[in-house]
Amino acid sequence: MSVVTTGSHLIVPIKPLHLAKTRLRAAGAAPAAHAALVTSVALDTVEAARAARGVAGVVVVTSDARLAGAFAAMGVEVVPDTPSAGLNEALRHADALLRARASVRRVGALQADLPALRPEDLADALDAAGDDRSHCPDRQATGTTLLLAEPGRPLDPRFGIGSSAAHERSGAKTLHGPWDSLRCDVDTTDDLRAASQLGLGPRTRSHLADRPR
Numbered sequence: 058m059s060v061v062t063t064g065s066h067l068i069v070p071i072k073p074l075h076l077a078k079t080r081l082r083a084a085g086a087a088p089a090a091h092a093a094l095v096t097s098v099a100l101d102t103v104e105a106a107r108a109a110r111g112v113a114g115v116v117v118v119t120s121d122a123r124l125a126g127a128f129a130a131m132g133v134e135v136v137p138d139t140p141s142a143g144l145n146e147a148l149r150h151a152d153a154l155l156r157a158r159a160s161v162r163r164v165g166a167l168q169a170d171l172p173a174l175r176p177e178d179l180a181d182a183l184d185a186a187g188d189d190r191s192h193c194p195d196r197q198a199t200g201t202t203l204l205l206a207e208p209g210r211p212l213d214p215r216f217g218i219g220s221s222a223a224h225e226r227s228g229a230k231t232l233h234g235p236w237d238s239l240r241c242d243v244d245t246t247d248d249l250r251a252a253s254q255l256g257l258g259p260r261t262r263s264h265l266a267d268r269p270r
């Protein structure tokens with residue numbers, strides 16, 4: 058007999074490292090250094106998410122072999138992307154896979170670029186969501202950092218430009234609260250500065266401290 062968990066299972070999507078976070082790439086940064094930064098940010102995000110009350114599991118969806126290896130070493134399940142699918146298709150694929158499992162009650166999507174994420178902020182947002190379809194806007198209030206389906210329902214992701222408004226139109230309630238670390242996704246160097254002020258996770262902090270100036 059399988060036991061249905063009470064918490065949410067979160068899907069974290071990540072593009073192949075050589076394509077990821079192009080807006081964050083410092084001018085002249087070596088591809089290896091950029092890949093290491095993106096990896097550190099994603100690992101810090103997932104580690105914080107796994108530690109949050111209300112999170113029953115985290116699954117990464119990616120086609121990148123190096124990322125898959127790094128997450129597997131942390132004991133995180135990795136689902137391979139469907140070929141040339143795009144973000145929302147990758148999420149739908151992982152969502153279908155999770156919802157087919159009897160132990161999964163509720164599915165969500167969490168962005169991979171939240172290096173300041175504090176488990177308490179994510180836990181508080183999950184509490185505020187209750188069982189409603191919900192989303193948390195990013196700090197600019199245009200994008201989405203967290204989307205939660207209703208229990209047993211498809212995720213129906215609408216990520217992309219203006220996704221907060223798109224998620225609201227799809228019936229997702231907007232989560233408002235003092236959870237700055239959950240709202241601080243890092244798309245640009247300004248965002249990374251804002252995340253540094255909140256306090257970075259250990260891998261991102263150490264990566265930036267080691268970077269030659």
Ligand SMILES: Nc1nc2c(ncn2[C@@H]2O[C@H](COP(=O)(O)OP(=O)(O)OP(=O)(O)O)[C@@H](O)[C@H]2O)c(=O)[nH]1
Pocket residue numbers: 070071072073076077078079080081118119120138141142143144147168169170244
């Ligand atoms: N698995 C998977 N993840 C994706 C895909 N497209 C985007 N993502 C991830 O979804 C999140 C938001 O994606 P984007 O805003 O398109 O890209 P980004 O890497 O954050 O940044 P830019 O390159 O600057 O646009 C990031 O974590 C991406 O790595 C995809 O096709 N498959």
Ligand SMILES: C=C(OP(=O)(O)O)C(=O)O
Pocket residue numbers: 195199200201202215216217218219220221242244
């Ligand atoms: C795709 C999204 O993320 P980003 O902030 O990386 O553009 C989004 O917020 O819908």
